[in-house]
Amino acid sequence: MVEILNIFIMLMLVITALAMVSSRHLFVTVMLSGIFSLLIAASFLLLDAADVALTEAAVGAGISTVLFLGALALMDVEETTRGVRRIRMVSLIVVAVTTIFIVHATFYMPAFGDINAPIHQHVAPWYIQHVPIHMDIPNIVTGILGSYRGYDTLGEVFVVFTAGIGVLSILGDPIKNRQHRPAHNRGLRHYLIPRLVGRMLIPFIILFGLYVQFHGEYSPGGGFQAGALVAAAIILYALLEGEDKALQVIPMRVLYIMMASGALLYGGVGVAALLMGGNFLDYSVLASTPVAGQQWGILLIEMGVGLTVTGVLITIFHAFAARSNL
Amino acid sequence: MLWVELYHYWVFAILLMIGLFGVIAKRNLVKKLVGLSLFQSAVFLFYITMGKVDGGTAPIVGMTDSTDVFSNPLPQVLILTAIVVGISTTALGLSIVVRIKEAYGSIEEDVIHEKDRAE
Numbered sequence: 062m063v064e065i066l067n068i069f070i071m072l073m074l075v076i077t078a079l080a081m082v083s084s085r086h087l088f089v090t091v092m093l094s095g096i097f098s099l100l101i102a103a104s105f106l107l108l109d110a111a112d113v114a115l116t117e118a119a120v121g122a123g124i125s126t127v128l129f130l131g132a133l134a135l136m137d138v139e140e141t142t143r144g145v146r147r148i149r150m151v152s153l154i155v156v157a158v159t160t161i162f163i164v165h166a167t168f169y170m171p172a173f174g175d176i177n178a179p180i181h182q183h184v185a186p187w188y189i190q191h192v193p194i195h196m197d198i199p200n201i202v203t204g205i206l207g208s209y210r211g212y213d214t215l216g217e218v219f220v221v222f223t224a225g226i227g228v229l230s231i232l233g234d235p236i237k238n239r240q241h242r243p244a245h246n247r248g249l250r251h252y253l254i255p256r257l258v259g260r261m262l263i264p265f266i267i268l269f270g271l272y273v274q275f276h277g278e279y280s281p282g283g284g285f286q287a288g289a290l291v292a293a294a295i296i297l298y299a300l301l302e303g304e305d306k307a308l309q310v311i312p313m314r315v316l317y318i319m320m321a322s323g324a325l326l327y328g329g330v331g332v333a334a335l336l337m338g339g340n341f342l343d344y345s346v347l348a349s350t351p352v353a354g355q356q357w358g359i360l361l362i363e364m365g366v367g368l369t370v371t372g373v374l375i376t377i378f379h380a381f382a383a384r385s386n387l
Numbered sequence: 388m389l390w391v392e393l394y395h396y397w398v399f400a401i402l403l404m405i406g407l408f409g410v411i412a413k414r415n416l417v418k419k420l421v422g423l424s425l426f427q428s429a430v431f432l433f434y435i436t437m438g439k440v441d442g443g444t445a446p447i448v449g450m451t452d453s454t455d456v457f458s459n460p461l462p463q464v465l466i467l468t469a470i471v472v473g474i475s476t477t478a479l480g481l482s483i484v485v486r487i488k489e490a491y492g493s494i495e496e497d498v499i500h501e502k503d504r505a506e
Binding site: 199 | 440472495
């Protein structure tokens with residue numbers, strides 16, 4: 062039964078992807094990419110990756126679609142395709158040949174789900190065995206993300222932070238950009254049904270985001286997912302009530318502080334561990350027992366991740382929105 | 388049956404190549420970005436597929452009473468962070484496209500090249 066569902070979703074993925082690339086209308090492409098994200102999230106769930114599915118559903122289907130739509134508001138949505146026939150033929154050949162090579166290579170891959178595959182023999186069993194001992198938390202993914210691969214995650218947080226700064230430097234300060242635009246109120250204020258439904262949903266989305274943040278050690282979740290969810294709720298609010306209202310609720314100043322303080326909190330936990338006699342990002346020394354120290358460390362860095370991701374995603378949204386009617 | 392064991396990888400290959408086709412063949416910059424994120428999603432799918440273990444569950448201790456066989460958590464960790472980084476970099480790319488549109492009045496590559504040549 063699961064197998065049939067799997068095949069069905071895979072088939073839908075390919076069809077959606079083909080439609081995305083072949084559609085001439087960019088609006089259609091972007092909406093299809095939202096559907097694609099939901100489908101691939103479902104397939105992640107079937108492949109036992111609950112944390113990843115949650116992230117993809119929040120980021121891919123929610124925020125990414127809004128960002129693309131925000132960018133599309135600034136440009137033509139029709140794609141003109143003149144004189145591309147030759148390029149298309151060449152790229153078709155390249156793509157076909159590469160596909161043949163990759164499919165050929167898959168015959169040397171271990172079978173799907175094979176527990177004896179090399180990937181399951183290396184560090185993964187050690188992680189699965191030691192997360193309950195070292196940290197005593199049920200969610201192994203969170204344990205690895207926060208502690209064993211803490212350096213990696215720190216790097217990712219800084220990449221997200223840098224991307225936020227990059228978007229701000231390219232598109233300009235949202236507040237300054239907004240001063241140039243006409244003062245009429247935007248948003249979906251005059252559409253009663255979206256507004257009422259959205260109003261009812263937003264508190265629950267934020268509540269779920271907080272649950273995902275603070276329950277991430279026990280169930281699927283963590284700072285990345287929570288950040289995306291809370292950001293999605295605020296963006297929904299901005300879409301419904303207009304950006305002015307959203308900027309009153311969370312001003313740009315607060316967003317900047319959130320972006321920076323999250324990354325700072327993460328790095329600070331690392332430095333604190335260093336000062337207390339451990340290695341950088343070695344949380345064992347943070348509390349009286351190593352296990353409690355690990356739990357404190359993971360809780361704190363997840364909070365840092367959540368803050369930075371929320372701040373950056375909302376900032377990026379405002380940067381695009383403020384540009385839209387310059 | 389061979390194809391049941393391998394079809395996940397084939398879907399990965401097809402999605403990857405659809406994305407690559409979008410990047411090479413399309414002249415619209417937004418379309419190129421969409422192709423790029425399609426390419427990225429295909430890689431995510433590949434990683435998660437490799438981590439799956441037959442009869443396994445999500446790697447959370449104590450969710451089921453049975454003797455726990457977990458799918459590999461490591462690819463999941465890598466991809467989880469990669470998704471969020473992916474949206475941030477896509478946003479960066481989109482913001483550059485927005486500036487290109489403002490400077491050239493178009494997001495079609497050939498029009499942009501023509502304008503460059505005319506100057």
